Amino acid sequence: MKTIKAFAPATVANVSCGFDILGFALEGMGDWVTVTERESPGLEVISIQGDGGKLPYDSDKNTCTVAIQAMIDELGINPGIEIQLEKGLPLGSGMGSSAASAVAALVAANELLGNPFQKNELLPFAIAAEKVACGAGHADNVGPSLLGGFVLIRDYHLLDVIKLPVPEELHCVLLHPHYQLNTADSRSVLRDQIPLRHATIQSGNVAGLVTGLFQGDFDLISRSLRDVIAEPYRAVLIPGFYEVREAIKAAGALGMGISGSGPTLFVLCKGSAPIPGIITAAQEVFESIGLGVDAYHSAINTRGAHIL
Template sequence: MDSIKVFAPATVANVVCGYDILGFAIDEPGDEIILTKNDFNKITITKIEGDGGKLPKNPEKNVVSHVIRLFLEKVNSTQGIDIELYKKMPLNSGMGSSAASSVAALVAINELMGKPFSRQELLPLAMEGERIACGNAHADNVAPALLGGMVLVRSYEPLDAFKLPYPKGLSVVSVHPHVDVPTGEARKIIKERISLKSAVQQWGNIAGLVAGFCTNDLGLVSRSLEDVIIEPVRAMLIPYFYEMKQLALDNGAIGFGISGSGPSVFALCEKKDIAEVISYKIKELLNQKNIESESFVTKINDEGARVIN
């Protein structure tokens, strides 16, 4: 095999109360990458589309070429690779754009080189792509993009990430308002110290959310989708966040929150028709406020990154 094409999905990180430890993949949008072996032992980026010219083609500065280089070093290979990256999701959206690119690249190069690593073994390399992208090697985007489904990162040192069961019929509304909230800046405003009272409340919500997913208890999931630490700070960066949240809950959402670091938001819904109504109403609200947006109504993606051909 000399060439391969891979798709990796967008993700919803944190899932409201699980900062840096919970995330799930969604069916769309996502990124596509084509890798082709070359004979001159160099990693080159031959094409990037869909980024509006924002991403560097210099292989020393791009997260895709960075993780491919790390992979090849790990297998002691000097194989040359030509990269084509097709961004089919918005940058700096809170939907795991850099994670999707890194994961697609790693799954592709792993396939090209004979699959020396499992998906779990690729995860630390994908996290290094996040370090380049935003300064922090977190796994709550790359893990679900790589493994699919709902993922819990129990520990970073040592790394311990695994898939959780979840109600399979859930629908997800993802809305991306066209406002700028860089991931690095969104991380900087988070408080480094919190009260024990807030910590206890957050731990209870995380435990309740995991228990609700594992037992298909949507009432428990709904009660647990509450963030008393991160959301109150980051919500200030997202125009009309609380108006969108109230609108979603009033129209039947199980829960609502910020997708990753924002500005995208998401709602979990029991049925697709509820999700479609919420998607329409949130877009309508933003349109009234003269904020352009795009929305997606999908299922949770249980497969993760996949080979297209």
């Protein structure tokens, strides 16, 4: 029986001012999915590794099977596929864990079925899986995990997704404090309405960040990494947030924000030289409040999900 294995990278969603509309992919970290054809029709998850026994095998709840089911429903077929998931990302970490699983499954299954869809055409099926995992069909994790690089979701109704350029020297540090933060809690603190002045500031920062990426203007990127809509409410849920932000800026970072719904923080910097100092500064802050922290360094992954 034919077997295909695919990898999908971790992601950072929101990217400060880009709440629900911006995300980027990371190097090295991610999930692996292996799919194997079988004679009997239907989808079945036969093994999950690296999740501590927390993820469901139920085809209606696992993001791998939900994504593949959406794809084969579009094709009007019912093939037999066995799925093996290897988690390389911690659950509920703000690194796009559920998105990476769904995207890797789609890329592998699409290859298994003879590539009936172009890569970008798989995005709606990944969004369907995000609805099951997160309760909302956001694309700021699945988009960059699938396509790589920085991705802008200009419109959800028409699903207008644009891949943005990435300056070569742009690097990212992820800071994952040893602290549990539920996505539901992060969502619950957000406001349904925002003042006009905040909408104006946020729009300017999104435009500035996108322009900075196109022009390779790191000073503009740094000035634009400011969120006045979600971060003020979410930051209070992450111990040491403001202290870490000041410390990493003093260490040479361009800026910092909450990755997804947290508690992971992302830090952007120009080149790799400031990274040791950034990590040390963050560790010192978290240690001072009794929290350990895992730090990861990555360039921006411009390849996205791919077959192994």
